Amino acid sequence: MTDQSRKLSLVRIRNDAAETKSVFFGFEEYADTLAGLIVNPENQTPLVIGVYGPWGSGKTTLMKAIQGRLDGPKATEFGDKINGADQGARNCKTVWFQAWKYDKENEILAGLLDAIFQTMSQDDFFSQAKGQIEKLAKGINKLKILGFVSKLASGVDISEFFKELDYKKQLGFYDVFDRFLKDLIYTYLSWRMKVTPSDKPDDKKGALVIFIDDLDRCPQPRIVKVLETIKLFMDHKGCVFVIGAAQDIIIKALADNYKDDANRFMEKIVQVTFNLPKLSEQAFYPYLEKLVGDQEEIKSNLNLIIPAMGGNPRQLKRFINNLNLRHGLMRSSGITINLGPVLHWGILEHAFPEFTDFIKERPNNLFVIKEHLETIAQELGDRKFWKAEEDRLDKLKIGPSLKSYILNESLVKIIDILKIDPTEFTKLITFSDIVESEVSGAETPKEQLRVGSRNKTMVEILPGRFKFGEKPKNDQNWQDDEIKAPYWIDLYLVTNARYKAFIEAGGYETEKWWKKHGGWEWREKQGIIRPKHWDDERFNQSNHPVVGVSWFEAAAFCAWLSEASKDAYEYHLPNERQWERAARGTDGREYPWEGDFDPNRCNTEESGKGGTTRVDIYEDGKSPEGCYDMAGNVWEWTSDFFDKYKVSYVIKGGSWNSTAEYARCANRGNYNPDNRSSDVGFRCARTPK
Known part of the structure; x- marks a missing residue:
């Protein structure tokens, strides 16, 4: 496409600011x-109200709606009778304060006072009540106060005055200033001077309402x-x-200072x-319809x-923005995929991030899953196949890596x-990495499905004969070998996450676990x-094999x-025959799957x-017994010496940096026991103890 023929792809983006119309969320009540x-x-004052909810749940929208009712005509619409009392609602003046805008802790007091004074100034209070304010100040015999009031009356930014004082001096100044502030608020709310020192503010008639938003x-x-x-x-x-915040974040912040007294504070x-309730689907629909337009x-x-x-409005808005941006980028790149698949993949990324990470590492797994779903649906006669029992999935030889996904409705x-x-789909995944669907720090209904959390992590191999070793040129000369006792073997390579438990249990400090095999002195x-x-x-992802x-x-x-297992078994490295029987079954196949080598079924050169992959992604590369990665990913130690000299041990399976020849089930490699390659x-x- 030439520059002259290139066309702009128009992308619709929604502003991320909080909604100002609470009706969209059903917040009216x-x-x-x-x-x-x-x-x-x-209701007596002072009073503090906590409006709590997670990020993006609509706290600001609700607080703005409350402020609108206090500032606007509706503030007087609560009736002449409140709780049966024949008196009207008190008059309220509101202040909006955003503490997160202030870089330093010692600016917060100054910023809050400045926000209060700005509200007073907008009501033209300082010019109309200048004489009264000066009388209040003269009642306090402190030069600092007089200087402060002169700046206040002249409209100077009060925060600049406070910046001249360190925090301790601010608090000392505030102790003196506090009386003046109380009288100032009294005068502002009642628009008259105190008559006597004992004249107290009448909060039945008025209140100063300070909204502190986004404290978290x-x-x-x-x-x-x-x-x-x-x-x-x-x-x-x-x-x-009125404080808007995520309560758990507030308590965590206080816990660092007040320890066990955080909740009491x-x-x-x-x-x-x-506690702001989660938005119902009924409340979400009108908002979303407005948001998506046509x-x-x-x-x-x-x-x-x-x-x-x-039920999170901000997540919803960002999701749609990311969706439109991703689709726009694809159109600009000449990729014509309908919005539907982009949307459905985006939902999966948002709600099931572990699953989409699994698919991104090997996109073909999505289509392997789809084939399984179709097979199950045909067998059951309807589409509610996720309710099938696990035994049915086992009969279809669906591995545990996919089983937990297929059972999730x-x-x-x-x-x-x-x-x-x-x-x-491969093109779509490329743009998934460019535009992230996941919102950092958001609370979402993710369902994590992790390797190691599934019930079945080993498979039992029963006694019997099988084809072992290299296939001779004349098949008739290929003698069967025999497994004489049952054993179990891992379906997956030992991962970094699994090995971490050994380290944390003192694995490298406990001699008894090394002594039998002579490794303690070496260590x-x-x-x-x-x-x-x-x-x-490059190698330490939790669900990749430890190397x-x-x-x-x-x-x-x-x-x-x-x-650690506290069962009736002794765990050990498989010997060469045990490993090969689990890798190729009984029929002597060359690779764990039937047929020729396929680089899409394993991780080889x-x-x-260019490195290890997670241990559960090659569903169509697993062995007849259901074991994963028995061709490629990493070489695997066995318990057998390589030859009569007993210097090195047999390794099997090939790896990410070896070719198909080494990934054959019969291939034998060898490493010295101190080899620690990547x-x-x-x-x-x-086996039973």
Whole structure:
């Protein structure tokens, strides 16, 4: 495409600011009730209300709705009778304060006072009540106060005055200034001077309502300073604070300073707690319809989008923005994929991130799953195949890596309607990495499905004869070998996550797990305290195989596992025959699957991965017994010596940096027991004790 013929792809993006119309969320009743609580003259002040909810749940929208009711005509619509009292609602003046805008803790008090004075100034209070304010100041014989008031009356930014003082001096100044501030607030709310020193503010007639929004956006030390600043106002009659925040973040910030007294601290400050309910689907629909406008393909999938967003308006908005951006980038790149598949994949990324990570590492797994789903659906005669029992899936030889996904009704529902061919899907995944669907820090209804959490992690191999070793040119000369006793073997290579438990259990400090195999002296002499590549980001993902482990380390892990498992089995490295029987079954196949070598079924040099892959992704490359990665990914230690000299041990299976020839089931490699290469790992076997 030439520059002259290139056309812009128009992308629709929604502003991420909080919604100002609470009606979209069904917040009308909440706003009416909380505003009614504030204007009720029977409710004494000072008063602090906590509006709690997770990020993006609509706290700002609700608080703005409350402020609108206090500022606007509706503030007087709560009736002449409140709780049966024949008196009207009290008059309220509102202040909006965003503490996260202030960089330093010692600016918070100044910023809060400045926000209050700005509100007074907007009401033209300082010019109309200048004489009264000066009389208030003269009642306090402090030069600092007089200088402050002169600046206040002249309209100077008061925060600049406070910046001249360090925090301790600010607090000292505030102690003197506090009396003036109380009188100032009294005068502002009543528009008259105090007649006598005993004349107290009448909070039945008026209140100053200070909204503190997004407190949880502040760094933790600043959160504490804001709350401590609010405490300074706790003896100010006529003051109401409305705090919007995620409660767990606030408590965590306080815990660093107040330890076990964090909850007690909040209980002393906050008198009313309102936990913002999760938005119902009914409340979400009108908002989403407004948001998407004429994008019918999005509208037709509301039943999938809304549950995935977990009732969070901001997540919903960002999801649609990312969706439109991703689709726009694809159109600009000449990739013509309908919005539907892009939308469905985006929902999967948002609600099932572990699953989409699994698919991204090997995209063909999506289509393997789809084939299984179709087979199950045909067998059951309907599409509710996710309710099938696990035994049925076992009969179809569906591995545990996919079984947990197929049994998940919500996940399968979206996979089933995702219509896309493999070529288009590969392109879509490329743009998935450019535009992230996941919202950092958001609370979403993710369902994590992890290797190691599944019930079946080993498979039993029964006694019997099988084809072992290299296939001779004349098949008739290929003698069967025999497995004489049953054993179990890992379906997956030992992962970094699994090996971490050994390290944390003192695996490198406990001699008894090494002594049997003679590895303790080697470990002590070499100063080995972890696998060689443990801190290498190329190899240390939790669901990738542990590498850089010597034969000694693998054997010590098995000894530890025998003790830690507390069962009737002894865990050990498989011998060569046990490994090969699990890899090729009984029929002597060359690779774990039937037929010729296929680089798409394993991780070898031909696959082009350039490093290890997670241990559960090659579903169509597993062995007849259901074992994964028995061709490629990493070489695997066995318990057998390579030859009569008993210097090195047999390794099997090939690796990510070896070719197909070495990945054959019959191939024999060898490493010395102290080898700690980035291409060697292991799996465990077990037999009855």
